[in-house]
Amino acid sequence: xxxxxLTQIDRDAMLGVIGVATIDDLFVDVPEAARLEGPIPxxxxxxxxxxxxxxxxxxxxxxxxxxxxxxxxxCGAYKHHVPASVDHLIQRGEFLTAYTPYQPEIAQGTxxxxxxFQTQVARLLGTDVANASMYDGSTACWxxxxxxxxxxxxxxxxxxxxxxxxxxxxxxxxxxxxGDALETSAPTLGADTDIDALIAAIDTDTSCVxxxxxxxxxxxxxxxxxxxxxxxxxxxxxxxxxxPVALGAIKAPGEMDADIVVGEGQSLGVGLQFGGPYVGxxxxxxxxxxxxxxxxxxxxxxxxxxxxFVLTLSxxxxxxxxxxxxxxxxxxxxxxxxxxxxxxxxxxxxxxRQLAAINHAGAVAAAERLSQVPGVExxxxxxxxxxxLKLSKEARPIVRTLxxxxxLAGVSLGRLYPGEDSLANGLVVAVTETTTxxxxxxxxxxxxxxxx
Amino acid sequence: MxxxxxxxxxxxxISGGKAAPTTTGNxxxxxxxxxxxxxxxxxxxxxxxxxxxxxTSRLGDLARTAPIGLPGLxxxxxxxxxxxLSRQNYGIDLGFFPLGSCTxxxxxxxxxxxxxxxxFADIHPLAPVQSVQGALEVIQQLAHWLVTLTGMDSVxxxxxxxxxxxxxxxxxxxxxxxxxxxxxxxxxxxxxxxHGTNPATAAFAGYSVEDIPATADGRVDTEKLIARLGPDVAxxxxxxxxxxxxxxxxxxxxxxxxxxAGGLVYCDGANFNAIVGRVRPGDLGIDAxxxxxxxxxxxxxxxxxxxxxxxxxxxxxxxxxxxPFVEKxxxxxxxxxxxxxxxxxxxxxxxxxxxxxxxxMFTRALTYILSHGADGLRQVSEDAVLNANYILRxxxxxxxxxxxxxxxxxxxxxxxxxxxxxxxxxxDVAKGLIDEGFHPMTMYFPLVVHGAMLIEPTETESKxxxxxxxxxxxxxxxxAKAGDVSLKSAPHFAPRSRLDExxxxxxxxxxxxxxxxxxxxx
Numbered sequence: 001x002x003x004x005x006l007t008q009i010d011r012d013a014m015l016g017v018i019g020v021a022t023i024d025d026l027f028v029d030v031p032e033a034a035r036l037e038g039p040i041p042x043x044x045x046x047x048x049x050x051x052x053x054x055x056x057x058x059x060x061x062x063x064x065x066x067x068x069x070x071x072x073x074x075c076g077a078y079k080h081h082v083p084a085s086v087d088h089l090i091q092r093g094e095f096l097t098a099y100t101p102y103q104p105e106i107a108q109g110t111x112x113x114x115x116x117f118q119t120q121v122a123r124l125l126g127t128d129v130a131n132a133s134m135y136d137g138s139t140a141c142w143x144x145x146x147x148x149x150x151x152x153x154x155x156x157x158x159x160x161x162x163x164x165x166x167x168x169x170x171x172x173x174x175x176x177x178x179g180d181a182l183e184t185s186a187p188t189l190g191a192d193t194d195i196d197a198l199i200a201a202i203d204t205d206t207s208c209v210x211x212x213x214x215x216x217x218x219x220x221x222x223x224x225x226x227x228x229x230x231x232x233x234x235x236x237x238x239x240x241x242x243x244p245v246a247l248g249a250i251k252a253p254g255e256m257d258a259d260i261v262v263g264e265g266q267s268l269g270v271g272l273q274f275g276g277p278y279v280g281x282x283x284x285x286x287x288x289x290x291x292x293x294x295x296x297x298x299x300x301x302x303x304x305x306x307x308x309f310v311l312t313l314s315x316x317x318x319x320x321x322x323x324x325x326x327x328x329x330x331x332x333x334x335x336x337x338x339x340x341x342x343x344x345x346x347x348x349x350x351x352x353r354q355l356a357a358i359n360h361a362g363a364v365a366a367a368e369r370l371s372q373v374p375g376v377e378x379x380x381x382x383x384x385x386x387x388x389l390k391l392s393k394e395a396r397p398i399v400r401t402l403x404x405x406x407x408l409a410g411v412s413l414g415r416l417y418p419g420e421d422s423l424a425n426g427l428v429v430a431v432t433e434t435t436t437x438x439x440x441x442x443x444x445x446x447x448x449x450x451x452x
Numbered sequence: 453m454x455x456x457x458x459x460x461x462x463x464x465x466i467s468g469g470k471a472a473p474t475t476t477g478n479x480x481x482x483x484x485x486x487x488x489x490x491x492x493x494x495x496x497x498x499x500x501x502x503x504x505x506x507x508t509s510r511l512g513d514l515a516r517t518a519p520i521g522l523p524g525l526x527x528x529x530x531x532x533x534x535x536x537l538s539r540q541n542y543g544i545d546l547g548f549f550p551l552g553s554c555t556x557x558x559x560x561x562x563x564x565x566x567x568x569x570x571x572f573a574d575i576h577p578l579a580p581v582q583s584v585q586g587a588l589e590v591i592q593q594l595a596h597w598l599v600t601l602t603g604m605d606s607v608x609x610x611x612x613x614x615x616x617x618x619x620x621x622x623x624x625x626x627x628x629x630x631x632x633x634x635x636x637x638x639x640x641x642x643x644x645x646x647h648g649t650n651p652a653t654a655a656f657a658g659y660s661v662e663d664i665p666a667t668a669d670g671r672v673d674t675e676k677l678i679a680r681l682g683p684d685v686a687x688x689x690x691x692x693x694x695x696x697x698x699x700x701x702x703x704x705x706x707x708x709x710x711x712x713a714g715g716l717v718y719c720d721g722a723n724f725n726a727i728v729g730r731v732r733p734g735d736l737g738i739d740a741x742x743x744x745x746x747x748x749x750x751x752x753x754x755x756x757x758x759x760x761x762x763x764x765x766x767x768x769x770x771x772x773x774x775x776p777f778v779e780k781x782x783x784x785x786x787x788x789x790x791x792x793x794x795x796x797x798x799x800x801x802x803x804x805x806x807x808x809x810x811x812x813m814f815t816r817a818l819t820y821i822l823s824h825g826a827d828g829l830r831q832v833s834e835d836a837v838l839n840a841n842y843i844l845r846x847x848x849x850x851x852x853x854x855x856x857x858x859x860x861x862x863x864x865x866x867x868x869x870x871x872x873x874x875x876x877x878x879x880d881v882a883k884g885l886i887d888e889g890f891h892p893m894t895m896y897f898p899l900v901v902h903g904a905m906l907i908e909p910t911e912t913e914s915k916x917x918x919x920x921x922x923x924x925x926x927x928x929x930x931x932a933k934a935g936d937v938s939l940k941s942a943p944h945f946a947p948r949s950r951l952d953e954x955x956x957x958x959x960x961x962x963x964x965x966x967x968x969x970x971x972x973x974x
Contacts, residue, residue, distance in 0.1 A: 001831060004911055026841055030699055036730055036731060039729070040829070044825050044826065045828075046828040047822055053565070055822060056569065056822075059571070060566075067574050095543070096752045097556075099891075135805065170803055172802065173774070250511055255516075274576070274808065274812075276808070302949045320648070323651035330615045331615065348497045351501060357504040400582065403580040
């Protein structure tokens with residue numbers, strides 16, 4: 001039992017100090033009926049590092065690793081190259097094994113990093129401020145809707161049909177319990193977003209409009225007219241960014257006057273990890289900061305007048321406000337925020353812009369190549385690194401067939417919108433700096449074959 | 453007993469004050485570090501990227517043209533920046549971290565290695581399920597062990613952290629009550645010693661919260677709780693072992709009474725480490741409990757997350773558990789999502805998150821469970837409880853232990869600040885401990901004890917480490933009792949002295965602004 005330092009001699013000596021005869025005497029408060037005698041049935045006994053590693057490695061080999069095959073999946077999680085120093089640095093024990101920085105004098109490393117992260121996120125999203133991270137994009141999105149309700153004191157949110165369907169599901173789930181009214185629908189397989197329809201639907205009961213940018217089909221559109229329409233009705237615009245690399249190429253939602261901008265930060269530093277842990281980004285206009293959920297790090301001075309950082313505005317939070325808190329969030333996603341921040345520091349603005357340009361150019365080339373395949377039509381006109389194809393056949397079985405051949409072709413809209421026949425032939429394809437021209441050729445050839 | 457293992461001990465006060473201040477502000481190994489915005493440059497990058505291939509832009513008129521303001525550093529500068537920052541942090545790897553209620557145990561490095569196997573780290577959540585059978589098997593195996601260890605019926609794996617798990621559990625309770633036509637039950641009873649997340653969660657789920665007082669011995673007042681039950685009460689949220697470090701002896705009685713009155717029982721499982729392998733919460737009649745994988749099952753806290761908070765459910769609540777979950781059939785593992793839940797899980801209350809939960813934490817927790825096994829996990833709770841009682845009994849003559857007379861504690865020892873000199877409080881003891889090289893205990897929580905000091909050693913500390921801490925805390929406490937004013941300005945040897953939190957809150961500076969630009973704007 002390599003993780004347990006006490007020896008039997010230690011244990012006996014300690015029982016002596018405590019003044020009891022056996023360890024069972026320390027569990028006297030547990031009613032006898034609830035005490036388990038002997039090891040939990042059904043669990044094996046302890047195992048060596050080597051034995052456990054063998055077991056886990058065997059399980060990992062049953063998965064088709066993204067890096068080993070032509071890979072085109074996106075829809076809220078993207079494969080990007082993460083520099084080696086990122087993972088090295090986040091594994092430093094002083095970061096990895098620290099807690100939430102409740103004792104700021106011995107947590108300046110985490111706190112300064114969070115302050116830098118907040119600034120990077122705010123600048124990326126184009127907002128005045130940002131918090132120290134949320135669980136992920138989907139929960140950040142829901143928290144933003146709640147925040148809009150508190151600010152506007154209205155309970156109707158309009159969700160764009162281009163919002164990730166899992167984000168919609170999370171919001172619908174929470175709304176069942178909070179009583180918010182959500183208006184939502186499935187997207188149409190076309191080049192245009194639903195911004196005009198959203199503008200038409202805003203009324204004086206609307207607390208907010210939630211729009212994804214780029215949206216679930218990869219489409220991008222100017223958010224300024226939508227922001228203006230929201231503000232004319234005293235509603236808020238919430239923009240959701242699931243691919244932060246995009247903001248190295250396209251205007252930030254904050255620049256187009258979005259009030260709250262949330263996002264999924266997984267693309268930078270974090271990796272795919274089958275969906276988690278990820279890192280939620282959350283920024284807003286300065287005037288709304290006291291309605292924000294989550295931890296905030298702020299600058300201050302120490303008793304000797306030196307600059308330092310602390311968690312601040314905690315009167316919004318559960319440990320102070322209890323049932324009146326802006327959110328019940330406690331743990332967030334600190335280590336993933338660190339990974340995001342290190343990756344962003346390595347890139348810098350110049351690197352981020354170039355990375356975004358590589359992604360966009362690769363996606364444009366792939367879209368053009370794939371749309372030459374008979375039976376494939378490019379649906380999306382304006383996009384960043386993800387676009388939608390309409391196939392001449394149902395996309396979902398094709399994705400499965402290609403997976404069996406070692407090609408991860410993209411996300412079928414049938415997977416995301418089961419039962420929506422109008423979307424069944426849609427395939428969302430993501431292209432990043434990790435995608436090679438050869439990968440695109442392999443996918444084109446395979447599509448040509450299965451669509452023939 | 454020597455204070456440290458080398459046998460060296462100071463003969464005069466240690467002070468940095470005698471030396472001339474350094475030009476740089478550095479103190480040998482402790483290096484000051486500027487912000488990336490002060491040392492970086494928007495034209496610098498630490499990543500080599502190829503030139504984009506030639507292609508016609510499809511961005512329309514949305515190209516980002518204005519400066520973003522993101523500084524870059526070369527790789528060596530980046531490594532140095534974050535290495536220097538890391539050295540201003542205290543972590544379990546460095547020393548004893550007895551933060552009560554947080555279970556700061558050793559984070560095994562095998563966990564880290566396994567989570568980084570490409571077959572786990574580099575797979576997409578929406579990959580066709582036939583290509584991720586190993587990942588689904590990890591989730592299914594971990595789910596099986598969590599259900600086995602807790603004696604419950606099922607588990608929802610997707611919640612992202614403890615508080616998120618609480619929300620999942622309370623939403624399942626509400627869904628179950630509404631399905632019974634009892635949506636009019638609007639009250640959740642919460643003991644006053646509860647974590648702040650409990651009332652915040654209940655309020656978020658649309659419930660009114662009523663506090664239940666504690667008895668003089670630090671437990672829930674069972675009589676008052678039972679007397680409050682009735683047709684308006686949806687359920688209770690109880691932490692067991694509780695935040696005073698005590699086992700709620702009446703848990704079964706409370707559960708039975710709540711059920712008899714038509715309510716449901718949520719247990720905050722933050723303190724499961726004290727009983728894992730020895731007590732199954734399912735045997736205590738609870739309906740839902742979250743498990744912090746980042747506490748009991750050793751996944752790292754990472755400076756404030758990510759966590760992971762799977763929720764185990766009783767038979768009564770299982771039908772309402774959220775999507776998605778993993779199911780095993782003859783032809784492999786399947787993901788039950790909105791599409792496939794259909795008739796056999798029609799009661800699901802919805803979805804907590806995009807995708808399937810904290811896979812990176814699942815691989816770590818499964819690695820830990822398999823490493824310890826049934827015998828090891830039982831030893832974990834025994835050693836955790838032994839270590840806490842050793843601290844309690846070694847210090848209860850120095851500090852007041854408000855519930856120490858009533859018998860043993862579980863995994864954490866609780867003291868108050870009664871007996872310190874006038875004007876001295878828990879925070880002064882905590883900051884004094886920092887100078888002695890320890891992370892302080894949890895301060896001022898639970899609220900039911902004056903100036904609470906909650907000490908949770910966990911099972912991964914040696915007797916020598918505990919002895920050193922005991923000597924140090926005894927010394928600091930004696931100074932606080934004697935009114936040693938130097939404690940009021942502690943810590944003296946940390947990278948920063950006491951930080952002005954009032955200033956931070958009064959004029960919040962949450963992002964860096966270029967001083968030149970900020971001045972020009974004024």
